Amino acid sequence: MSEHRIELTVNGHRHSASVEARTTLGEFLREGLGYTGTHLACEHGVCGACTVMVEGKAVRSCLMLAVQADNCAVTTVEGLADADGTLHPVQQAMRDNYGLQCGFCTPGVVITFAALSANGAKPSVAELEAAMSGHICRCTGYQGIRRAIRQIAGVAQPAGEHA
Amino acid sequence: MNASVPFRRMIGERAPRKEDARLLTGRGQYTDDVRMPGLLHCVFVRSPAARGRIVSLNLDAARALPGVQAIYTHEDLSVVPVQFMTYFFTPIASPISLLANGRVACVGDPVAMVIAESRAIAEDAAGLVELEIAEEDPVVTITDAQTGALVHPGTESNCTQEMGAAEIPEAVQAILDKAAHVVTQRIDHQRIAQSPMEARGCVASFDGAEELLIHISCQSPHFVARYVSTVLGVPQEAIRVIAKDVGGAFGLKNMPWREEMAVIVAAKLFKRPLKWIEDRFESLTASSHAREQEITLTAGFDAEGRLLAAHGDCSINNGAWPMGEDCNIAVHMFMWPAYKMPAYSFHTRGWYTNTMGLGGYRGPWALESLIRETLLDKAARQIGIDPIEIRRRNLVTAADQPMTTGFDLTVTDITPYECLEKLLANIDVPAFRKEQAEARKQGRYLGLGITTYIEPTAVAGIMTPLTGETAQIRIEPTGKVSAVLTTHSQGHGTATTMAQVIADRLGVAYEDVTVFEGDSSAGSYSPGAGGSRQGVIGGGASWRAAELLADKVKRIAAHLYNASAETIKIENGMIHIEGAPEMSRSLREVAEIAHGEPFRLPEGMETGLEAQYRYQPPPMTFTSAAHACFVEVDADTGFVKINRWISSEDCGTIINPGIVEGQIAGGLAQAIGQVLLEEMPYDGRGNPLAATFKDYLMPAYTDIPDFEYLHANTPSATIGGMRGVGEGGAIIGPPTLANAISDALAPFGELELALPLSPSRLLAAIEGAEKRETAA
Numbered sequence: 001m002s003e004h005r006i007e008l009t010v011n012g013h014r015h016s017a018s019v020e021a022r023t024t025l026g027e028f029l030r031e032g033l034g035y036t037g038t039h040l041a042c043e044h045g046v047c048g049a050c051t052v053m054v055e056g057k058a059v060r061s062c063l064m065l066a067v068q069a070d071n072c073a074v075t076t077v078e079g080l081a082d083a084d085g086t087l088h089p090v091q092q093a094m095r096d097n098y099g100l101q102c103g104f105c106t107p108g109v110v111i112t113f114a115a116l117s118a119n120g121a122k123p124s125v126a127e128l129e130a131a132m133s134g135h136i137c138r139c140t141g142y143q144g145i146r147r148a149i150r151q152i153a154g155v156a157q158p159a160g161e162h163a
Numbered sequence: 164m165n166a167s168v169p170f171r172r173m174i175g176e177r178a179p180r181k182e183d184a185r186l187l188t189g190r191g192q193y194t195d196d197v198r199m200p201g202l203l204h205c206v207f208v209r210s211p212a213a214r215g216r217i218v219s220l221n222l223d224a225a226r227a228l229p230g231v232q233a234i235y236t237h238e239d240l241s242v243v244p245v246q247f248m249t250y251f252f253t254p255i256a257s258p259i260s261l262l263a264n265g266r267v268a269c270v271g272d273p274v275a276m277v278i279a280e281s282r283a284i285a286e287d288a289a290g291l292v293e294l295e296i297a298e299e300d301p302v303v304t305i306t307d308a309q310t311g312a313l314v315h316p317g318t319e320s321n322c323t324q325e326m327g328a329a330e331i332p333e334a335v336q337a338i339l340d341k342a343a344h345v346v347t348q349r350i351d352h353q354r355i356a357q358s359p360m361e362a363r364g365c366v367a368s369f370d371g372a373e374e375l376l377i378h379i380s381c382q383s384p385h386f387v388a389r390y391v392s393t394v395l396g397v398p399q400e401a402i403r404v405i406a407k408d409v410g411g412a413f414g415l416k417n418m419p420w421r422e423e424m425a426v427i428v429a430a431k432l433f434k435r436p437l438k439w440i441e442d443r444f445e446s447l448t449a450s451s452h453a454r455e456q457e458i459t460l461t462a463g464f465d466a467e468g469r470l471l472a473a474h475g476d477c478s479i480n481n482g483a484w485p486m487g488e489d490c491n492i493a494v495h496m497f498m499w500p501a502y503k504m505p506a507y508s509f510h511t512r513g514w515y516t517n518t519m520g521l522g523g524y525r526g527p528w529a530l531e532s533l534i535r536e537t538l539l540d541k542a543a544r545q546i547g548i549d550p551i552e553i554r555r556r557n558l559v560t561a562a563d564q565p566m567t568t569g570f571d572l573t574v575t576d577i578t579p580y581e582c583l584e585k586l587l588a589n590i591d592v593p594a595f596r597k598e599q600a601e602a603r604k605q606g607r608y609l610g611l612g613i614t615t616y617i618e619p620t621a622v623a624g625i626m627t628p629l630t631g632e633t634a635q636i637r638i639e640p641t642g643k644v645s646a647v648l649t650t651h652s653q654g655h656g657t658a659t660t661m662a663q664v665i666a667d668r669l670g671v672a673y674e675d676v677t678v679f680e681g682d683s684s685a686g687s688y689s690p691g692a693g694g695s696r697q698g699v700i701g702g703g704a705s706w707r708a709a710e711l712l713a714d715k716v717k718r719i720a721a722h723l724y725n726a727s728a729e730t731i732k733i734e735n736g737m738i739h740i741e742g743a744p745e746m747s748r749s750l751r752e753v754a755e756i757a758h759g760e761p762f763r764l765p766e767g768m769e770t771g772l773e774a775q776y777r778y779q780p781p782p783m784t785f786t787s788a789a790h791a792c793f794v795e796v797d798a799d800t801g802f803v804k805i806n807r808w809i810s811s812e813d814c815g816t817i818i819n820p821g822i823v824e825g826q827i828a829g830g831l832a833q834a835i836g837q838v839l840l841e842e843m844p845y846d847g848r849g850n851p852l853a854a855t856f857k858d859y860l861m862p863a864y865t866d867i868p869d870f871e872y873l874h875a876n877t878p879s880a881t882i883g884g885m886r887g888v889g890e891g892g893a894i895i896g897p898p899t900l901a902n903a904i905s906d907a908l909a910p911f912g913e914l915e916l917a918l919p920l921s922p923s924r925l926l927a928a929i930e931g932a933e934k935r936e937t938a939a
Contacts, residue, residue: 020283022283023283030195031281034198035189036189036192036193036195036196037188037189037190037191038189039193039360039361039410040195041360041361041362041410041443042443042855042856043442043443044443044855044856044857046855046856046857047360047443047856047861049360076189077187077188077189078188078189078190080188081188087184087187087188091187091188094183094187095179095180095183095184095187096179098180098821098822098824098825100180100183100186100187100654101411101654101655101656101825101829102359102360102361102408102409102410102411102652102653102654103182103183103186103187103191103408103410103654104191104193104359104360104361104408104410104411105360105410106186106187107187107189110187129864129865132864133863133864133865135863135864136360136856136861136863137360137864138358138359138360138411138413138829138832138833138861139360139411139654139825139829140825140828140829140832141825141827141828141829141830141831141832141867141870141892142828142832142864142867143824143825143828143867143869143870144821144825144828145864146864146869
């Protein structure tokens, strides 16, 4: 299996490594670099749990090869919160709204929303919902995630939720 | 902390989850996140055939691959005897072994195990294993099982278990013969895959003679330690099991199964730490499945729609290697306790087939709610009364209790009737019926499903291994509180809810309580997650342990400050003496004295500030609920749109509404998946046909509506009054949705309930009815 030298930046840290051509970005981030916050759940691009940001765009790290990330800036869920520990607004919205239970699919969901909100962008509920349709969560029934989407989009929560 | 700040009582609060900061920032520790020196990776070679004899197994090419360390077969692993047990610690009846022993009995049967330096190399090697099987015609369906070859040669039949009477007993038949109305309902429930987002996984390391460390994705580390000790014959004191974070379990991860046990045995033999992480293909096709059952229920009613008698007949496809042969007697046990049913008889059987074995899944007896509630709606249509009215006439009310139903079950405080009335007060059924009638004129098909149920939760003390739960709480010398719990979260948020109970009952800030779980080396034995038991039993244990500890603090403070214990209150981590505000002290001051100055304590009192309580609740607690769902079925596409879903749930005292609602919603989403989308079909050769999430349709964001919640909180007889809620949505969800769809399509005749109710099935029903009408 051919090996390739790559250099990339992950969460602001520079890394240089030798990877097999077949190694996916997700596997490389986890096994090669120890960023285990990225989770592999289906490894065929359906569930979205492995989503990371590459050059600011949300990608499925199970469908991208590590060699394709050569010279790229990658952000994983470990790189979202501020240095002082303040949660990213997307993380805070998920926390405020019970947007997670087991937390396994959560890093991918958070990265997708964060990519849409990057650089001061204000995604609409419709955009966030369309993006969420590419993620599977088995625990929450998506209720908390739906409320988190409304918070991220700056829309007031609907009434009648808790009688 | 200022004594004037009002103390925030935590029970009932939407407290932010303690787990979330860690899980949201990538600092969770799931099984595949575990790293250790010298770790090797395992991959299983699995049978591509459903049934046959292993003719040859050539490992030469695979062994020659650089990086491959070992390949084990049945002969290699069988030097360590493993006696598989069911969840209830009874021996498994099928001739199950870690790896296939000469024969394969389903596609996915593990045949060999490759150990290599990386998972990629192990997968490459697995592809080089040459496996030849003399294939035989497989037994796939329940019908096949009744007439086909023996799945396990040497057994007497493919029937794993049979209970009840095949023929309806004369006494019941006589009532049915005289009944004004007799209604029969049949359901073919498809096979589904539990599909936690984190698939199964295990890391095993024998660090020395009889020192076994296991990281495993499971529902209770204490249970796994006990199970491994029992089935492997390893002394329990030599086993430590850790499961810090678990990415969902839903009953699948009740106990270690073949693969996890094979990893543990292989680690013992190879003397290196081993890791196996199941991939999604394996998870869908070779993890235990759930649900595949057929049931027929016949019920007789008097002219007013009152139940007179019923007979149920259920068959369950256990597959080849079930995690316990089962005829699902619980379906019959919980069929009628919420209803006034004078006479019920049943017949129930389990069958071996050449399919993957069945395991647990949220609400394993849920078919009872599905068949009963859909039968009641069908009966209402047949008798010509309202589906709500038929329930009102038959439900057990508060005035009827205590009531002993069949199976010696006594219900004393169930509230399905009250839940139904609360639900009805919040929906406008007459307005809907009017809208429905108008819509039908325009060719639009609206439907309403209303259901009621009760759920046995917090079972403890009436069968192994379901015991009580223990809470160990200590106030550190710093005044902060640590608790070791036997609860275990796979998304349940128990670190949050247990901390809320402790903070509330002890009188400290929620932020000052830390809960530890997930390590068998800490705390006591308990079966952990299963059957909505944690909030009830773990909550009760935390409740009483916190009160015991508060009592000790009060006794010390009374001694130190020359007051009587009755005048002392603990609030916000401060100790107050009634009538003497200037005497208020921090809990930390008392904690420092308790830990460090024994001579200042009351005479004979032990130092430190700890309390432990093991709560043994009543044998069974019940939760009740009523749900309503409004749908529209598109008669041109067969697509179901859920317009509204409202639940009225009585789970007793609510510790945290956010977490309770999350449990209801998660169960309902699984229910919607079960009714509309999910299916693990097998073809005639025993091949599983849904091997990826592209063909196993998990409910997605766009499939699930907003849910509304009505909380009807009648405290139970448990400490704290909690009732549990975890399985409810998955049990009551399917009949609620099925009834709504049946109601919508009532103009086309009675809908056959073969799940899932996919667009093509619904279209076939609509078009079939239209054809019949044209022909007539």
